Amino acid sequence: MPDTSGMTALSTNLDIYLISESDIPYEQDVLRQPHTLAPWLKYIEHKSESAIHERVFILERACRDLGRSYKVWKIYLDLRVQHLLGINPAKYVDEYVKVNECFERALMMLSKMPRIWLDYLHFLMKQCCVKETRRAFDRALRALPISQHDRIWPLYLDFAKSVKGPTAIRIYERYLQFKPQDVEDYIAVLVDFDYHAEAAEQYIKLLNAPKFVSNNGKSQFQIWTELTDLLVHFARNIKDHYKHTPSNTQINTEKIIRSGIDKFSDQRGKLWVSLAMYKIAIGDFESARDVFEEGITTVMTVRDFVLVFDAYVEFEESVISKLMETAGTEGASTEIDAELDLRMMKFEQLMDRRPFLVNDVMLRQNPNNVLEWEKRVGLWGSNAVQVVETYTDAIATINPKKASVGHLYQLFTNYAKFYEKAGDLGQARMVFEKGLNVPFKSANELADLYIEYAEMLLRAEEFDNAVNLIEKATHGAKRSTVDFFDESIPAQQRLHKSMKLWSFYVDLIESVGTVDDTRAVYDRIFELKIATPLTVVNYANFLEDNKYYEESFKVYERGVEQFSYPVAFELWNLYLTKAMKRKLNIERLRDLFEQALEKCPANFAKPLFLLYGELEETRGLSKNAMQIYDRATGRVSEKDRAEMYKFFIKKTATIYGLPATRAIYERAIEALPDSECRVLCADFADMERKLGEIDRARAVYVHGSQFADPRLHPNYWDKWHEFEVLNGDEETFKEMLRIKRSVQAQYNTDINFIAAQTVARKQEDNTSNEIEKIQKEKLPEDADAMEQLAYAEE
Structure with missing residues (x-):
């Protein structure tokens, strides 16, 4: 340890030994201007490389003459603090006390300087003087304005964390008066110092403060969770705390x-x-x-x-x-x-x-969850008492209007089946009867319950009771205006319009009743206007099976009147097929076909025309059949028209020969779109070739060429090419090539076909090799030579 005795004020007898010859000019300056800062700073800078006691000697004099100079004091204090770096404060207490005294002297003059306070507090924290350090912090807070307390409190809190114990807690309590929003940091310190009861109390205060906003972004639930975890994990500590320190605000x-x-x-x-x-x-x-x-x-x-x-x-x-x-x-x-x-x-x-x-x-x-009640019944297994109790509770608890998960009728059904398996049909009937009075949300559920009830009676061979039950359920006004889907009306009042229930009734009557009873049920369904297409077909088949053929046809007629297309088309198809099978009078059949075609949309007309034509071919006149097919070409839809023309042409060729088809071909080419005309022109030309009309065939090819882009439709030009090779000469072949180039140029300038050509080019590349192979197989040996010659002459 160096000798620091010279750090105190020296006697005047020793001053002369601390002043060298090089210091004399600076001494003269400071003597002339003892209260001016500049000479002292120059003197201090001059002595910056001197021994510590010489520098202290100068700085002590400067501080005495410039007692309120922050700069001089800062230099002096930094020198004294730096000199003690690495020195054990416990071993050299006196040296640290001397520096403390220097800080105290400085603060007497510069108590409003926060930097001096901070340096002093940092220096005190290195020493083992908790009491003096805490008092120094308190003095600093009292001396400095509150706007500068932000500079003191972080260091004060670090000091509190280092000392812990009650002192730290009291420091944090004072800090909360300065920044109450940092209460979460205070709670963390309380937990770290094992003050769990106090931390819990602070948490409770936060939760009771509705306007509190967490600095850490925590929600109220997160704070609540932290409080709960604290109370649970340190339950014994908190309990012991209040046991030893009774309080009126125990948690x-x-x-x-x-x-x-x-x-x-x-x-x-x-x-x-x-x-x-x-x-x-x-x-x-x-x-x-x-x-x-x-x-x-x-x-x-x-x-x-x-x-x-x-x-x-x-x-x-x-x-x-x-x-x-x-x-x-x-x-x-x-x-x-x-x-x-x-x-x-x-x-x-x-x-x-x-x-x-x-x-x-x-x-x-969801107490109205039917499926969960069913699961509960299954959990009880064979415990009959608990099963009955569960079913009873379910029926009493579930609100029929809110039973959205599962079907409520199934609950009553299973309950009744439970008694049925036990052999107690009386209780089973009571369960069903109770269920029939339940205000179901859906009439279909009530219908299902009636059906289940009736099936139980059928299993018990009580056929009359089953019929009476369903008859009662379907009973309603002769001319009912009730809307089956109107949920504002109770399900019991809408039940007589349930097609599901009527279908079961029909099946039941067919099984145990007479034909007249069954017919009466079917007629009642038609009166209520709830019949479906399947009902019409079933009724007609039932009458047909019982040899009531005319009545079955009347059922079909009622069906086609009740239903519109496309349902009516299916009924007409069945009706006409069965009528033709029964070989009704030809005039009657013609009337039926005319009725069917009268309101038939174009997209459903084709099958009816074909069936009508078949009738005339088998039982009528071929002339009438051709007229029907001719009518069909104008009545069917656009997508079916080309096929209908081809069928008409085929039938005409069969009956009247190929020449008779010319007029049909001409009409078809005028009526059909370009894509269909191209194909039909090729067929027309082939027909003329078969008749030996080469010029007419060539004319047809010329007419159809305007619809065939050579890049998109090479097949058309291949057929014409083959035709000219086999039947033409050099001039006709050359004319074909000229037309081909003309058509290709026309399509190249038509923007509507440019995109289509681009799409089709890939397909053309894939099929070009196959086309060339086919051409070589079909054309004679001199075909290539003929084509080259034609191009050369052009």
Whole structure:
């Protein structure tokens, strides 16, 4: 340790030894201007490389003459502090005290300078003087204006964290008066210092402050979760704190957690577990079990249930494991064995209850969930008493208007089947009768219940009762205006218009009733105007099976009057087919076909015309058949017209010969779109070639060429090419090539075909090789020579 005795004020007898000859000019300057800063700074700079005691000698004099100079004091204090770097403050206490005194002297003159205070406080924190350091911090806060306290408090808080204990807590309490929004930092410090009760109280204050905004962006639930975790994990510490320091504001942990359960409905599972863990932490195991039981019987979601139930199971397993360890030791009492057996039995019961508890959760979510009630019945298995009780509770609980999951009628049906299997048909009837009076939301459900009731009666061979039941259900006004789909009307008043119920009624009457009874039921369906196309077909087939052919045709007529197209088309198709099969009078059949075609849309006309033509070909005149096919070409839809023309041409060629088709070809070429004309022209030309009319065929090819782009439709030009090779000469071949180039040029300038050509070019590339191969197989040997010659002459 260097000698620092010269750091104090030296006597005048020794001053002369600290001043060298080089210092004399500076001494003269400071003597002439002792209260001016510049000479002193020059002197201090001059002595910057001198020994420590010489520099202290100059700085002491400067501070005495310039007592309010911040710059001089800063240089002096930094020198003294730097000189003690690396010096143990506990071993050299006196040296540190001397520097402290220098700081105190400086602060007497510069108490408003925060930098001096900060340097002093940093220096004090290196020493083992908690009391002096805390007082210095307090003096700094009192001396400086509040606008500069931000510079002191971070260092003060670091000091508080280093000293811990009550001192740190008191410092943070004062800091909260300066910045109350930093209360979360205070809570963290309380937790770090094991002041858990005080931390919990601060959390409660935050939750009770509605305008509090977390600096860390925490939500109210996050703060609540932190409070809950604190209360649970340090339950014993908090309890002991209030036991030794009684307070009027003791924390009621259970009340706090239960209020959270009510407030945060989406986190109930976690909070129930927290409450149980609190009970376990304070050693109240029976209360913990009560909490678990309350949790698993009150949570509203399966997620929360699984969370609570798993924690419950884990707790019971830990207790059983502990008891087993104790029971395995020597000298274990019989009471421990008995308790172990009891706990094992309780654990098994808990595991057996799990499916029922999950079902309870689902029913608490939606008590009108029919499927969950059915699952609960299945859980009871063969326990008849519980099954009946479950069905009774379900019927009493479910609101028919809100039963959206599952079908309510199925609940009554299964309940009745339960009694039916037990052989108690009387109780089964009572269940069905009760169900028939339930205000179902949907009339279809009520219809299904009637059907199930009737099927049970049929299984019991009570056929008359089944018929009477359905007859009663379908009874209604002769001219009913009730809308079956109007849910504002009770289902019982809409039931007589249920087609499902009427269909079952028809099947039932067909099985156990007479033909007249069945016909009466079908007629009633038509009166109510609820018949479907299938009803029409079934009624007609029923009459046909019973040899009532004319009546079956009348049913078809009623059907085609009731239904529009496209349903009417199917009925007409069946009607006309069966009428032709029965070989009705030809005039009557013609009238039927004319009626069918009168309002038939174009897209459904083709099958009817073909059937009509077939009738005339088989039982009428060929002339009439041709007229029908001719009419069809103008009545069918655009997509069917080309096919109809081809069929007409084929029939004409068969009956009247090929020459008779010329007029049809000409009409078709005028009526059909270009894409179809191209194909038809090729067929027309081929027909003329067969008749030996080469010039007419060539003229047809010329006419059709305007519809065939050589790049998109090479097949057309290949046919013409083949035709000229076989039947033409050099001039005609040359004319064909000229027309081909002309048509290609025309399409190249037509923007409507440019895009199409681009798309088709790929297809053309893929098929070009095959086309060339076919041409070489079909053309004679001199075909290539003829084509080259024609191009050369051109």
